[in-house]
Amino acid sequence: YLKAARRLGFAPELLAVPRRGAAHDSARASGRFASASLLRESMAAQGLGALRPYLPPAAWEAYGRALDARLIPADPSKAEAAILAVLRRLNEQELASLPDLSEGLEHRLSAAIRQARSLDELYAAVKSKRYPLARIRRLVLSAYLGLTRADAETPPPYLRVLGFNRRGAEVLNRAKQTARLPLSSSLAKLERMEGDCARFARLEARSTDLYVLTLPGVLPCGYDYTCPPVLLKETIPHPR
Known part of the structure; x- marks a missing residue:
């Protein structure tokens, strides 16, 4: 990120946040913290129940809904x-x-x-x-x-919103008036724009079409155009 910022002439205020708990790709949990790699391996071997000690309640419920819909786990x-x-x-x-x-x-x-x-x-x-x-x-x-x-090497041609909460909705409403790039949660809308917007939207859609072939319930093409943004009703508490 530092190299990219320097190359782009961008000078943001940078803050390093220490990682807590398990190290990246660690095969062991640390308290109530586990690496994403360990979570994936545990779910594949033991099922969703193995993840419960390491997930906030709202995330646990979201995983359960995804599992019922056969949207997880992906099998590379x-x-x-x-x-x-x-x-x-x-x-x-x-x-x-x-x-x-x-x-x-x-x-x-x-x-x-x-x-x-x-x-x-x-x-x-x-x-x-x-x-x-x-x-x-x-x-x-x-x-x-x-x-x-x-x-x-092409700069991002648009801003695609994947999810937001109430506060985020307020920010997005203001951003639509001030954003320098097209802003939308609809990939179809972004694809209808000319040039790089259309090309990158099609790349996103194609990548998702390939990804959904690895799901328990294989989906047809076009999921990126029909999947709605995530609407968070409350802040998800983190384990302590």
Whole structure:
């Protein structure tokens, strides 16, 4: 974030907030705090009940509704063959256009794609001290979603509202009069605008269409256009 702010000539007031409880990706809980990785693994192995000690009541209820609607948990392994298929279609020139790819990494990535029979094999063949696993995963996901360096370098063309509470609604009403970018909770409305707005809205919709294939209840295309914003009626208390 600091590098991006410097590159954009943006000088915000910065505040570092110490992380409490379990470390990032920690396999163990710390008191009533658990990492997102541990929560996902616990839910997959033991069901939603395993998460209850670590979630605020409102979040617990939201998870329960999502589970009943078969919207969770997503299973990334369902997309593995599709991701590998997309990667095998790309040549080195196409790989070179991915975001955050430099220093000839496309050659190493291309060679690994031609040999890998799974994503784990692909990651193991490409990662190194110079190319950490997180970066390789981002590259693979960008390729799967059809994102390019040009997309990553394009400034955000709109502000899409995903959820708000009563106070947030007041802020949004004022922001509609002062925002420098188009502001809406409707992706369809944003897509009807010209240029980058339409292109990025279609990228969002396509990404969601691919994501919903990994859900327990697979959904048809278009979920991003019909899913309403989240309306919070009260502040969610955090565990202490």
